[in-house]
Amino acid sequence: MVRRYFKLYCLLAGAYVRSRLQYRLSFGLMCFGIVISEVCLLGLLGALLVKFRTVNGWTWAEVVFLYGLGNLAYSFMRILGSQLDDFDRYIIRGELDGVLIRPVPPLFYILASRIELIHVSRALTSVAIFVVAFHLTEIRWTLEVALFTLTTIVSGTLIMFTLMLISATVALWTTKSGKLTDLLISATKEATAFPVSIYPLAVRLLLTFILPVAFVTYYPAQQLLQKGEFLGMPESFQFAAPVVALIMLCVSYLFWCSGLRRYHSTGS
Amino acid sequence: MPIITVEHLSKHFKVYKRRTGFWRSLSSTVSRRHDIIKAVDDVSFSLDRGELVGYIGANGAGKSTTIKMLTGILVPSSGHIDVMGLTPYRQRKENTRRIGVVFGQRTQLWWDLPVIDSFELLKQIYEIPQNLYKQNLEFFSEMLQLQPFLSTPVRRLSLGQRMRCDLTAALLHDPEILYLDEPTIGLDVVAKEQVRQFLREVNAERQVTVILTTHDLNDVEKVCQRLIIIDSGKIIYDGGINALKERYGKTRMLIVDLAQGYSDIQLEGVDLTRRDGNRIWLAFDRDTISASEVIVQLTGRYEIQDLTISEPEIEEIVRRIYEMGVH
Numbered sequence: 001m002v003r004r005y006f007k008l009y010c011l012l013a014g015a016y017v018r019s020r021l022q023y024r025l026s027f028g029l030m031c032f033g034i035v036i037s038e039v040c041l042l043g044l045l046g047a048l049l050v051k052f053r054t055v056n057g058w059t060w061a062e063v064v065f066l067y068g069l070g071n072l073a074y075s076f077m078r079i080l081g082s083q084l085d086d087f088d089r090y091i092i093r094g095e096l097d098g099v100l101i102r103p104v105p106p107l108f109y110i111l112a113s114r115i116e117l118i119h120v121s122r123a124l125t126s127v128a129i130f131v132v133a134f135h136l137t138e139i140r141w142t143l144e145v146a147l148f149t150l151t152t153i154v155s156g157t158l159i160m161f162t163l164m165l166i167s168a169t170v171a172l173w174t175t176k177s178g179k180l181t182d183l184l185i186s187a188t189k190e191a192t193a194f195p196v197s198i199y200p201l202a203v204r205l206l207l208t209f210i211l212p213v214a215f216v217t218y219y220p221a222q223q224l225l226q227k228g229e230f231l232g233m234p235e236s237f238q239f240a241a242p243v244v245a246l247i248m249l250c251v252s253y254l255f256w257c258s259g260l261r262r263y264h265s266t267g268s
Numbered sequence: 269m270p271i272i273t274v275e276h277l278s279k280h281f282k283v284y285k286r287r288t289g290f291w292r293s294l295s296s297t298v299s300r301r302h303d304i305i306k307a308v309d310d311v312s313f314s315l316d317r318g319e320l321v322g323y324i325g326a327n328g329a330g331k332s333t334t335i336k337m338l339t340g341i342l343v344p345s346s347g348h349i350d351v352m353g354l355t356p357y358r359q360r361k362e363n364t365r366r367i368g369v370v371f372g373q374r375t376q377l378w379w380d381l382p383v384i385d386s387f388e389l390l391k392q393i394y395e396i397p398q399n400l401y402k403q404n405l406e407f408f409s410e411m412l413q414l415q416p417f418l419s420t421p422v423r424r425l426s427l428g429q430r431m432r433c434d435l436t437a438a439l440l441h442d443p444e445i446l447y448l449d450e451p452t453i454g455l456d457v458v459a460k461e462q463v464r465q466f467l468r469e470v471n472a473e474r475q476v477t478v479i480l481t482t483h484d485l486n487d488v489e490k491v492c493q494r495l496i497i498i499d500s501g502k503i504i505y506d507g508g509i510n511a512l513k514e515r516y517g518k519t520r521m522l523i524v525d526l527a528q529g530y531s532d533i534q535l536e537g538v539d540l541t542r543r544d545g546n547r548i549w550l551a552f553d554r555d556t557i558s559a560s561e562v563i564v565q566l567t568g569r570y571e572i573q574d575l576t577i578s579e580p581e582i583e584e585i586v587r588r589i590y591e592m593g594v595h
Contacts (some may be wrong), residue, residue, distance in 0.1 A: 004395075011392050019380035022421070098376050100341045102393055103364045186326060264343040264357060 070192025073156030172259030276345035334570035368438030428459030
């Protein structure tokens with residue numbers, strides 16, 4: 001069962017990649033553009049930090065680490081959810097009907113049908129940034145740290161992915177959701193790059209309990225960087241990312257299912 | 269035992285009214301008024317294995333909605349559907365394994381990849397055993413002459429070639445039922461004929477039950493044994509094509525070229541339906557007056573150059589049913 005779906009995922013994603021490679025020049029330019037924009041962003045961040053030294057008690061290295069961690073989760077999320085940023089075309093063009101006539105779970109089929117290689121090039125860039133950032137901090141590389149970092153990245157990816165899935169699912173009611181998804185994508189990306197402590201209380205609560213992106217970088221970083229900055233939240237939050245990811249997975253999947261039921265009963 | 273049973277099937281859509289003007293459109297997002305559209309309204313029919321049925325109706329009559337409910341894409345508002353013992357929307361996956369679907373307006377093939385790649389992907393999606401896949405692919409590519417463009421990307425195919433590939437794609441997994449939503453739309457005469465021929469053969473040789481929706485009544489006349497006409501969500505005719513002609517096609521048409529333009533034409537038992545210069549169209553009911561009687565009348569009073577009798581086209585009959593309802 002798992003093998004079948006793994007194989008199918010590779011085949012469908014592979015078909016998409018092969019389709020894209022038909023247009024090599026545009027693909028190459030896109031990849032190039034992504035790398036350039038990542039490097040520029042990082043440069044900007046560096047320039048700001050050189051000027052201001054610290055952000056709310058966070059050193060230059062620590063912020064770069066936070067940025068690198070968030071960017072890693074973000075770019076993995078974009079790979080996994082390549083299809084979700086313009087999911088509404090499935091509704092607008094009626095492509096969802098074509099998905100529903102296949103003997104495969106619709107969400108799986110949709111996610112597998114597209115792996116955007118430009119996001120892979122972004123992911124490679126962010127791996128490089130993260131490795132550099134890791135060295136800038138004083139984190140000692142142990143097996144425990146490695147496992148914790150890995151868990152954090154996986155959980156962070158899933159948390160961001162579920163937020164994207166939820167916003168895409170809105171299209172099943174409203175027909176369009178592209179703008180909302182774009183907004184959410186860029187907002188969550190920004191929110192993971194800086195310590196949540198710089199925001200007012202309301203935003204902090206929002207980023208912890210409603211759009212829990214604080215669990216992508218900020219809370220796990222407390223453990224890795226030994227900051228001990230919890231803003232009145234329980235200290236156990238530093239280990240909570242996998243739990244939050246699991247809860248979000250359940251919530252977003254249920255939301256997706258109810259959206260699909262609605263589509264089933266209203267049609268296009 | 270029927271392969272498809274539909275009982276009192278209905279599908280109602282809520283259509284929200286949007287009001288014009290800023291404040292009104294704002295208030296309509298809060299208190300939304302809606303109309304109920306009965307896209308399919310208390311429809312019942314059943315199909316036997318191996319039937320070839322045309323499902324026709326004007327735009328918005330409810331054809332596609334019915335097909336979408338039969339394929340499990342839409343959930344009915346009320347009523348009962350049984351397809352091969354399954355309830356399509358509840359057992360969607362099991363149902364999809366045993367049906368093939370072709371949407372004439374939208375290809376299900378991978379647009380930028382060679383045709384054969386789409387077939388290979390479908391093989392994996394439907395878990396078609398290798399030998400069955402090979403056998404079916406050979407069968408269909410010979411029947412539809414796919415060989416010359418199997419390695420051409422789908423986007424470079426002509427519409428006719430693409431439809432042949434879509435038909436193959438829908439049949440590779442040996443479905444028991446084939447649903448076609450306007451399979452001949454946009455095709456030229458030759459390609460249309462090819463599709464029709466193919467459907468007849470698949471139906472005869474593989475015992476595939478075929479349901480097709482169409483606007484082109486020639487499809488129905490040349491392919492189907494049975495015809496279901498739907499209008500405003502209700503079935504207004506369900507039966508054989510010959511029976512339809514028998515029942516509604518009694519009016520024949522006599523087209524006459526007169527030698528000169530008579531100002532006034534008077535004939536008994538005949539309606540003058542159209543006039544274009546010296547050519548006139550006369551409609552008459554074959555139960556009340558025979559063609560020879562009409563001609564005798566005609567030649568007795570006017571000078572005629574030429575005449576032809578036309579049997580009612582199914583299109584004409586259906587048009588009349590739409591306009592007047594069933595009597």
